[in-house]
Amino acid sequence: MDNDRYPTIFHIDIDAFFASVEEALCPALKGKPVVVGGLPDQRGVVSCPNYEARSLGVRTAMPLAKAYSLAPNAVFVKGSYHAYESYSRRFIEILRNFSPVVRAVSLDEAFLDANGCLHFWDHEPRLLAAAIKRAVFEELSITVSIGVASNRVCAKVASDRSKVVAREELEKRKEKGPPDGLLVIPVGGEREFLAPLPVSVIPGIGKRTAETLEALGIHTVGSLAETDEISLAKIFGVTGTYLHDAANGAGKRDVGEIDREAKSISRSTTFASDTNDPEFISSVFFYLSEKIARELRAGGLVASSVNVRMRYSDGAPLLGYRKERNPADRRFVTYQKSRTLDVETDSEFEISSTGYTLFRGLWLDGMKVRLVGIGVTNIRKGCSQPHLFPHIGERREDLLHGVDAIREKFGYESVYFGITERLKGESRFYRDIHEQ
Numbered sequence: 287m288d289n290d291r292y293p294t295i296f297h298i299d300i301d302a303f304f305a306s307v308e309e310a311l312c313p314a315l316k317g318k319p320v321v322v323g324g325l326p327d328q329r330g331v332v333s334c335p336n337y338e339a340r341s342l343g344v345r346t347a348m349p350l351a352k353a354y355s356l357a358p359n360a361v362f363v364k365g366s367y368h369a370y371e372s373y374s375r376r377f378i379e380i381l382r383n384f385s386p387v388v389r390a391v392s393l394d395e396a397f398l399d400a401n402g403c404l405h406f407w408d409h410e411p412r413l414l415a416a417a418i419k420r421a422v423f424e425e426l427s428i429t430v431s432i433g434v435a436s437n438r439v440c441a442k443v444a445s446d447r448s449k450v451v452a453r454e455e456l457e458k459r460k461e462k463g464p465p466d467g468l469l470v471i472p473v474g475g476e477r478e479f480l481a482p483l484p485v486s487v488i489p490g491i492g493k494r495t496a497e498t499l500e501a502l503g504i505h506t507v508g509s510l511a512e513t514d515e516i517s518l519a520k521i522f523g524v525t526g527t528y529l530h531d532a533a534n535g536a537g538k539r540d541v542g543e544i545d546r547e548a549k550s551i552s553r554s555t556t557f558a559s560d561t562n563d564p565e566f567i568s569s570v571f572f573y574l575s576e577k578i579a580r581e582l583r584a585g586g587l588v589a590s591s592v593n594v595r596m597r598y599s600d601g602a603p604l605l606g607y608r609k610e611r612n613p614a615d616r617r618f619v620t621y622q623k624s625r626t627l628d629v630e631t632d633s634e635f636e637i638s639s640t641g642y643t644l645f646r647g648l649w650l651d652g653m654k655v656r657l658v659g660i661g662v663t664n665i666r667k668g669c670s671q672p673h674l675f676p677h678i679g680e681r682r683e684d685l686l687h688g689v690d691a692i693r694e695k696f697g698y699e700s701v702y703f704g705i706t707e708r709l710k711g712e713s714r715f716y717r718d719i720h721e722q
Contacts (some may be wrong), residue, residue, distance in 0.1 A: 476535025
């Protein structure tokens with residue numbers, strides 16, 4: 287088999303995905319700093335800056351106001367989750383033209399297993415990687431960075447590292463743009479590649495684990511590889527074995543189970559101005575629930591739990607709030623509540639109704655709210671459920687699938703339910719509803 291002699295696991299990561307899609311949709315943005323997440327006079331955070339914006343100090347999750355102070359000449363856009371979903375689907379379809387074994391791990395990244403396919407490319411992983419890059423760019427006008435190795439861990443680290451190397455080369459040439467990186471780790475060269483890198487590059491090593499390792503004097507992957515496995519297991523449990531294997535360049539030599547089912551789906555919005563209007567908030571919950579339900583139906587999925595979250599505006603009372611803390615911190619405290627449904631669902635009507643009921647259980651009447659969010663968990667493949675009144679249940683299902691089909695062809699705004707039509711009728715619909 288190919289994987290005995292050649293690296294066959296590809297990790298493909300779209301460069302600055304949201305921003306790249308915006309540039310593909312509007313080529314006039316290319317070469318300019320672009321910040322996806324909202325308008326500069328709105329509250330919220332940066333979802334994705336392009337590399338020109340990053341060079342000015344803008345980072346993901348940074349408050350929009352801070353991003354504007356760093357890059358006042360940047361183009362700020364709200365973004366379109368529908369467009370990102372569409373590009374993500376097309377991205378995966380392109381990858382499947384090169385191998386039948388593709389596993390999407392997020393909207394903008396995937397693993398591809400080329401085992402058994404490399405003979406089409408003279409057993410040269412670089413040729414296959416170059417062909418993938420070319421196909422994605424020609425079809426979508428976006429670039430990807432690719433890491434190729436014998437296992438998933440090394441492939442992921444290689445794609446991340448390829449971005450760093452490519453950015454350094456661009457800076458040397460005083461050029462701007464996405465990294466468009468490519469790094470291939472030969473079979474047998476995994477440990478040598480990883481050894482000089484900081485331990486934080488290993489997938490799964492978060493801030494706390496890194497701090498624990500550094501306290502033990504383990505700063506590089508090489509020093510982690512030399513640490514006794516039993517000692518690591520005593521400190522980290524079963525994770526210790528994973529850390530030892532990963533540091534030594536060992537890992538799973540396949541892309542893992544190809545499972546399209548999400549563990550959770552959620553949407554949230556930060557309002558441009560605080561609100562205590564119950565009708566407006568209930569309409570927002572339905573709007574967000576529509577997005578969730580559409581994604582469930584597209585994947586043939588159902589969910590059995592609904593959760594909501596909210597944040598009050600400044601000055602809202604907080605349980606256990608310490609008076610000595612900065613009062614401004616209070617607006618960033620999130621309240622959450624969840625409920626398990628009696629019957630699994632993929633309907634926005636059930637999701638939004640449950641979510642709004644949960645919200646009312648959290649909301650102090652009259653207090654203004656700055657953020658609301660809703661999500662579903664306990665997701666699995668759907669199966670048909672008998673309805674107490676079959677003709678009513680089947681009619682509603684047909685209606686929702688029909689709405690999905692119309693929106694898929696003509697866009698979300700082609701058809702509305704009455705509750706969201708109220709939002710559209712208000713100018714703040716486009717100003718306030720910003721997904722994060």
